[in-house]
Amino acid sequence: MPFMTYAEASRAAIAEEMRRDPAVWAVGEDLGRGGVFGQYKGLVEEFGPERVSDAPISEACIMGAAVGAAMMGTRPIVEMRFSDFALCAVDELVNQAAKARYMFGGQTRVPLVVREPIGMWRSSAAQHSQSLEAWYAHIPGLVVVCPSTPADNKGLLKSAIRCDDPVVYMEHKNLWGLEGEVPEDDDFTVPIGEARVVREGGDLTIVSWSAQVHVCVKAAEALATRGIKAEVIDLRSLWPWDKARVLASVEKTGRLLIAQESVSVAGFGAEVAATVAERLHKALKAPVKRLGAPRAPISYAPPLEDAARVSKEMIVNTAEGLVRT
Amino acid sequence: MPFMTYAEASRAAIAEEMRRDPAVWAVGEDLGRGGVFGQYKGLVEEFGPERVSDAPISEACIMGAAVGAAMMGTRPIVEMRFSDFALCAVDELVNQAAKARYMFGGQTRVPLVVREPIGMWRSSAAQHSQSLEAWYAHIPGLVVVCPSTPADNKGLLKSAIRCDDPVVYMEHKNLWGLEGEVPEDDDFTVPIGEARVVREGGDLTIVSWSAQVHVCVKAAEALATRGIKAEVIDLRSLWPWDKARVLASVEKTGRLLIAQESVSVAGFGAEVAATVAERLHKALKAPVKRLGAPRAPISYAPPLEDAARVSKEMIVNTAEGLVRT
Amino acid sequence: MWRIRAFEELALRGLHEKLVLGAIHPSIGQEAVAAGVCPNLDRHDVLLSTHRGHGHTLAKGADPLAMMRELFGRAGGNCGGKGGSMHIADFGVGMLGANGVVAANIVIAAGAAHAVKLKRESKVVCCIFGDGAINRGPFLEGLNWAKVFGLPVLFVCEDNGFAATTRTRAMTAGEGPSARARSLGIAAEEVDGNDVLAVDAAARQAIAALRDGGGPRFLHLHTYRLTGHTGADPAAYRPKEEVEARWKDDPISRAAALLEAAGHPTASLAEARNAAYAEMIAAYEAARETPFPPVDQAFADVQDVGDPRAEAF
Amino acid sequence: MWRIRAFEELALRGLHEKLVLGAIHPSIGQEAVAAGVCPNLDRHDVLLSTHRGHGHTLAKGADPLAMMRELFGRAGGNCGGKGGSMHIADFGVGMLGANGVVAANIVIAAGAAHAVKLKRESKVVCCIFGDGAINRGPFLEGLNWAKVFGLPVLFVCEDNGFAATTRTRAMTAGEGPSARARSLGIAAEEVDGNDVLAVDAAARQAIAALRDGGGPRFLHLHTYRLTGHTGADPAAYRPKEEVEARWKDDPISRAAALLEAAGHPTASLAEARNAAYAEMIAAYEAARETPFPPVDQAFADVQDVGDPRAEAF
């Protein structure tokens, strides 16, 4: 299997799907020069500027036009650059894309993929660091995907492009350079809604998604040296999310820790924690527990930015606390 | 104490605060004719069209201009008409209003109140029925208020206007006509962050907010006839929310049911459920339990709209189930 | 135009009889816009409308019975009773929807035309919006987009002078819709929107230009809303005399007068009118007899992946 | 202009030495905009800027040491190290912020001017934005608002021909910024933005008109960004020759040539240049010696009600 980065994996996914289906096209600012993170590099050369289209700085129209183009039988990939800028296009995504199929009684579908890179990334500060995946998980009609590895970024992006529903596809900016093995096979896809058990273990379940998964894995390694076997689950998608897998794991371990980069209050971790507490109350040997960012904007200064992170140490300590209960 | 409607109570709050503080003004579409729900009726006559200002259909500018005007020392009340339309102004609210104080290092404050009427209201369908309070609870910098009675609508709106932070103030459209006693006193305010115990009881705690509170009270009455004493707590504000009050109640009752009109998945009920499960695992005699809307847009046809509601019967049955566990 | 008038008068009756439950926005007095523009579109051409979209939808060829059912929230409505008046749509005749959000369809229309271009189809797209919509950002973004990409969109500003209770003139800077379109390099024409023949001629010409690939076009049509903003609005914010004066400009009477002057027998006009009312009364009666959709429809057509039910697993 | 140039060259050095950690957007080559516009504002007047705002901020009177500290994320930065380059602001001198969201400040500026009017103050508001910003909705909404309410805002489009890697011409319909402003009834002037005297004259006149209560004004200033979009961007998307040719139009050299032609001794120019670099080097050195802010600042200035800490009660 070839080795490639998370960004390259996404390019491969798009290229394969564009070759496979002439209805697929991509649109966003600066795409003709490869996109702001190079995540479209080489695509305009292969597919031309109509199918890999530049756009004016008009997020509302990029999103809204994609809705119209999707209703008319094309499959747009919409690039929002930073998920923060997608906040300029929320009506188009939430009132239009998410609801069109339903409110028109099934007369239409809106098969679009909105790429919304999330997360903290080298002093990007309050307006370029947000992770609002919980918002979209709350919106009927939207699919929400948060890949954490190069292979998943290829396989899930291909599934997202093939999906007939609008997909909010949230890559993590800090992962663009992450390398990993990625299947070359054109038919390789990762189904949306299936979690990945990154690491098995019987003492507690750690649930996470996106870049935070990697911190959880490191924490699990550290826990292993202390004799604690943590099962790490990468949700991969938040809607639908793999309840069955999480519940089965917690049934086995009796303990649940959720770690997320995003703000803890009203974050998706609350959904996971609440669901498990509702269904597995008796099986729980310790209370469910969440770790997430404080309810503060992200700072520019590195030590302040770090204060918003869920660190390996926090996960290790919290996990130990749960197991020693 | 005079009797007045929820809408009248809000008008009284605004009038009193505008008399008290010349920096307070209101802006939004159609305000000069009293606003779309009559919730500004009479105000332009008293305060003139500059302080009760019409606006073009420009939600982004209404919100953004309020941010600038707030930073310059005025205290705008922003009318969004339906919370759904506020989705046209999310950058201005979430990237600007919520973050300005922090990202500018405390150099400024953004004391504005955004009125965003929420909820299902006689066949308003997918784009006029949403309740997205959970979104704003997730955003650092924002205060989120959801009054359920005329008295609270007066007291909380006055507190919101006096608050130096941006407040998302979510009235429920179905409550405009609700009547109740409302203190006349100019100094009457309801502090933001204090829940209201609507009804005391020792068998289980029912937490709710906004219009759903009234359904919970009816359910509690029905439960009482079956010998079950439910304590009903109206959160009144979701940020800050009155954790202390909820935890104390659940410590007493050992059982928690959360009922919300909004979509259950990743809704604010998950935050309440998760918090209680995290902190009171041992005290819980039954699993925490949430009731909320399905993850589907709201329909126009009444029976389909009703399918999204959390009914009195659902609350009664679920509560009974918890108590009989 | 009579069909539109009859449909909406019955819809208003439905409102009063509590058969129509949500808000409706009648276009009474504005029928010449729908009747002048829409028949110039082929069935496969695409139309996007506003919250005030009954007339446009009918004129694009939608079935009034399905529409009335939709307004009554019944099974067999265009949207299965899930959308109602503000989301009326008939994709089968190229009518891609009214919209509950002012100006939202402008960017969607630009995208629909973008798809037409990508697919090398010969369709054109027509997007109708109100005079209030021109102050929202999507107006700028959508028009700029259509021009930059050279897309076949006819933008139609249906200017009835009001946005809800507000006179748009007071909230609109500059000369208005056409000036804004022209500043974006889009050819724009201003027409008496109550003169169905003038509207028809302007629309025909603009649509022909679109088919020739000249990029977007703009029509600014002056009209007047003779009723309240919604079926429930008494429109107390404007003097009775103003409205009375405007009734003299009713597009239907004007068209009738023209036809009579051109020698059309009065009887045949009355016949057309009666046929329209008969058709819509039949739709009304049939719609009221139709059952509501089954409750499980509340959970259908949400999305392919994931179950919407809270209790689902 | 030398002060701005020196500040940004040092900021770029800071980037390469990893003292500046986030993205910075240099305005090298565009200094005549800041230097021509901002000195025409009084201290109590209000300025709003863009992501490319160092020059504007300096020219409005901000302290370069506090700014350099902000870019380095240090204590004592204008925003306490919490904002960085993209959120540089100095409310003490009426500089209400750069902004990380393109065009966002246009509506905020309209609102700032709205407050000025409500409070019957005599301030004016100046809002600078790029040529890329004119395709976002807030451009329309903010300009319309300012005109409708007759607000004292000077809108300045700093047109450097690019939006990141994209030539704005290709994504902009019609004749551009001024035409759009005029279509909204706003008087607009187009000026060579690399001619500091011309900019100064146009800004002075426009601001005087604002003070006379004539409502908003618009300036369209043509300039060129001589560096990459960010400090890290090699700007490979444009031919070397194009950039080289534009260096001949460098506003600082042009101003120097004018001054020399007017009889200013070359030595005094060199002195000004040297003083500017000495000032900024001192700021640089002092900033690098300043500590980072204490960690508890991460939880300060969030809001009055509610504790931001996840563990708080």
Ligand SMILES: Cc1ncc(C[n+]2csc(CCOP(=O)(O)OP(=O)(O)O)c2C)c(N)n1
């Ligand atoms: C974004 C948004 N803001 C506000 C509203 C509420 N609203 C519904 S119709 C309307 C007036 C629209 O005026 P115009 O565009 O002229 O259309 P008309 O009603 O006159 O046909 C308003 C303000 C809305 N639906 N969407």
Ligand SMILES: Cc1ncc(C[n+]2csc(CCOP(=O)(O)OP(=O)(O)O)c2C)c(N)n1
């Ligand atoms: C709403 C939004 N979209 C996209 C971006 C990313 N972005 C940052 S600067 C920039 C180019 C802006 O061009 P222009 O307005 O001409 O300003 P310039 O950079 O040329 O000074 C873009 C696209 C952003 N910050 N905000």
Ligand SMILES: [Mg+2]
């Ligand atoms: Mg109108």
Ligand SMILES: [Mg+2]
């Ligand atoms: Mg530019």
